[in-house]
Amino acid sequence: EPEVTQTPSHQVTQMGQEVILxxxxxxxxxxxxxxxxxxxxxxxFLVSFYxxxxxxxxxxxxxxxSVERPDGSxxxxxxxxxxxxxxxxxxxxxxxxxxxxxxxxFFGEGSRLTVx
Amino acid sequence: GENVEQHPSTLSVQEGDSAVIxxxxxDSASNYFPWYKQELGKGPQLIIDIRSNVGEKKDQRIAVTLxxxxxxxxxxxxxxxxxxxxxxxxxxxxxxQNFVFGPGTRLSVLP
Numbered sequence: 744e745p746e747v748t749q750t751p752s753h754q755v756t757q758m759g760q761e762v763i764l765x766x767x768x769x770x771x772x773x774x775x776x777x778x779x780x781x782x783x784x785x786x787x788f789l790v791s792f793y794x795x796x797x798x799x800x801x802x803x804x805x806x807x808x809s810v811e812r813p814d815g816s817x818x819x820x821x822x823x824x825x826x827x828x829x830x831x832x833x834x835x836x837x838x839x840x841x842x843x844x845x846x847x848x849f850f851g852e853g854s855r856l857t858v859x
Numbered sequence: 860g861e862n863v864e865q866h867p868s869t870l871s872v873q874e875g876d877s878a879v880i881x882x883x884x885x886d887s888a889s890n891y892f893p894w895y896k897q898e899l900g901k902g903p904q905l906i907i908d909i910r911s912n913v914g915e916k917k918d919q920r921i922a923v924t925l926x927x928x929x930x931x932x933x934x935x936x937x938x939x940x941x942x943x944x945x946x947x948x949x950x951x952x953x954x955x956q957n958f959v960f961g962p963g964t965r966l967s968v969l970p
Contacts, residue, residue, distance in 0.1 A: 786960040788960075852902045
């Protein structure tokens with residue numbers, strides 16, 4: 744069964760450093776997402792991406808964050824100058840359909856980011 | 860924007876009993892309501908969903924009901940089993956890409 748894969752599964756970084764979280768969405772999917780889940784809290788939308796550009800983003804997704812699809816298979820989330828409060832589980836998701844026909848979101852297993 | 864509330868935050872049931880989790884949403888334009896199950900250390904997995912043109916949907920032991928007038932939807936799990944223990948999230952979407960999740964319900968099924 745096709746799945747969304749994420750790397751690394753866990754990353755520890757020092758405050759102020761940059762991190763890149765990587766995702767390989769399901770191959771025939773066209774819509775890609777990043778969500779964040781702070782420990783014990785709900786899953787929060789960060790950004791959606793379609794046709795090589797951001798289609799929606801939340802208030803959380805400020806200038807510290809960026810996304811990229813560098814090579815047609817990977818979808819990355821870059822967090823610049825990490826802060827303690829960026830510590831969370833970051834989930835990548837993809838779907839075959841988007842705005843017009845809401846489709847199922849397939850989530851990866853997450854990348855846990857710990858900022859010290 | 861959309862706001863999704865979910866109750867209860869924790870729920871314990873005896874194996875074989877039913878479990879019901881309820882969600883409310885604020886934006887009447889929302890038209891897609893999925894339910895996700897999240898096991899420890901894993902990503903959320905879709906277990907059932909319902910669209911606004913349907914009032915009820917069932918898949919084996921799991922059912923979801925939607926009341927558009929009252930803007931609430933519920934997840935029903937019958938004949939619960941220990942493997943149903945997990946955190947369950949409801950979500951709402953306005954046919955777009957920003958799925959708004961509820962805060963989650965931790966379900967424990969006691970043997």
